[in-house]
Amino acid sequence: MKAIFAVRRHGSFVPRRPLDLNAPPCTIGARRRQTGTTGNTAVLQLASNLKRLGTETAFEVLARAAALEAQGKSIINLGIGQPDFKTPPHIVEAAIKALRDGHHGYTPANGILPLREAVAADLHRRHGVEVDPDNVVVVPGGKVTMFFAILMFGEPGAEIMYPDPGFPIYKSVIDYSGAKAVPIVLREDKEFAFSAAEVLAQIGPRTRLIIINSPANPTGGTVPRAEWDKLAEGLARHPGVAILSDEIYSQMLYGGREHVSLLQYPQLRDRVIMLDGWSKTYAMTGWRLGFAVWPEKLAATATRLAVNCHSCVNAPTQFAGMAALTGPQDMVGTMVSAFDERRRVIVSELNQIPGFRCVDPGGAFYAFPNIEGTGKTARDLQNLLLEEAGVATVAGTAFGDYGEGYIRFSYANSVENIREAVKRIKNCL
Structure with a gap:
């Protein structure tokens, strides 16, 4: 560092x-x-714990791609995980109106009440669950919820389970907290969905928190309802274990797959922290707006952490988030339909590259092909594709040790660019 x-x-x-x-x-x-x-x-x-703090390689790839473009090289960016759509105009206008109406000061640390009420109403509409707005804490992006949850339970001597391959910030913050990071290995032959039996078998006397992400980054894997049911049933034997359910891609599902929220299991509501936000669903990555539903006994602690960390999310962004939830939702369907088309194209195209093998991702907007047949490590292939082919991707090892042999492609790009990227890769290899 x-x-x-x-x-x-x-x-x-x-x-x-x-x-x-x-x-x-x-x-x-x-x-x-x-x-x-x-x-x-x-x-x-x-402080020595800074040495344990990791990073998110996708931003390094983005910076290198930008540097190459500045030198005149043509780059197709299939690396960064953000929609290639613009935030819908009515959301932007809501933020502008809030500024013009004088909303320039602090808000409650957990977010303005109308926004938290809109979150509760949206979760009832989508998941059929009742949520108390007082248990909703609005934060500047989903990573803040990850920090709060892990810092609540992570300390030397504790164990926290996390998906591998998985979003790299999970392990980074676990390591920073001093807790032991215990990987939940996601395997290609199971389409990168966890096995409830394997998760439950790994729970030990020191386990404090389990982190689960479905649909998943970087694999696009989704967990079927039967596995959720088994997990919920098994967790009854472990009442001292909390669960962080990262559901940021919950509206990006394909092929008739359904999203299952852990909030739908009443027996777990007193220990489930559900993370979601606006970044992916409404193309608002740069706005930095997320939320979590906390168990009643933890919501006040999360709010206290917010007071110490960031005071509050800026007011105009909160009004924009409210407009997103209460306004027209047709843009979400349009975006997901476009991603579905690109998903089918990229999987078909990647499977035609010698040395590549790609399973069908059920959600999010990532493909995670096996590249062992190329004879190259994930990091070497990432660098080769960027420097020689002009295609930005992210090595699977950026998402954990079990990501070796894989590489992540974001299909948040046009079909034309996806086809051109695959053409360049074939020529490069």
Whole structure:
């Protein structure tokens, strides 16, 4: 891990060389002495848990792709996980109106009540569940809920289970908390859906939290209702274990698949934390708006964390989120239909590349082909495709150790670009 510090010279900030945060603390202060610079030098001793904090490689790929484009190289970006649609105009206008109407100050830390009521109404419409708006905590993006949940239960001596391959921030924050990260291995031969029996068998006396994501990033895997039923039944034997259910892709399902929310199991409601948001469904990734439904006994703690962390989500964005939930929903169906078409195209095209094998993803907007037949590691292939073919992807190892041998493609791009990307890959290999 590296950080860039800046020093003021003649009224402007000049960046210094990146500092290696993994180096012994004394080296941060020693650099100036080695260069012969005079003056007092502070030795900055950073907290050791920062060394355990990971990252999200997709942003590194995005930055490298942008750098190559700046050099004149044509790049087809199938790496970053965000819709290629614009936020619907009525949502944008709601934010503008909120600004013009003077909503410029703090809001309640857990979000304005009309937005939390809209969330509760939307969950009732989609999942048939009753949610108390007081148990909804609005946050600046889904990652905040991940942090809050993991920091509530993670500490040295505790164990937290998470999907692998899975969203990399899960393990990053678990490691940061000091808890032991226990992978739930997702396998290609099961279409990357977890087995309830395997999950339950891994629960031990130190297990505090289980993280589940369906539909899943990076695999597109979805979990059938029968497995959810088995999991809910089995968890009755483990009343001290909480569950973080990441349902951010809940409206992106294909081929007649249904979404099952853990909120639909009354026996689990006192320990399920359900994460969702606006980023994927309403093409609002840059707005940074998410929410979680917390058990009643944890909602106040989550709100207290919000007070300490970010005070509140900015007011105009909350009004935009309310407009998204209460306004027309036709854009969601249009976007999902487009993703479904692209899904069919990319799976067919990837399966025609020598050395590739791709199962049918049931949700989200990712394909996760097996690339072992190419003879290359996931990271090597990611770099080759970007540098030589001009196609941005993300290595499976960015999503955990069990992602080796796979590579993630986001099909949040046009059919034409997907076909062109596959053509470039074939020519490159």
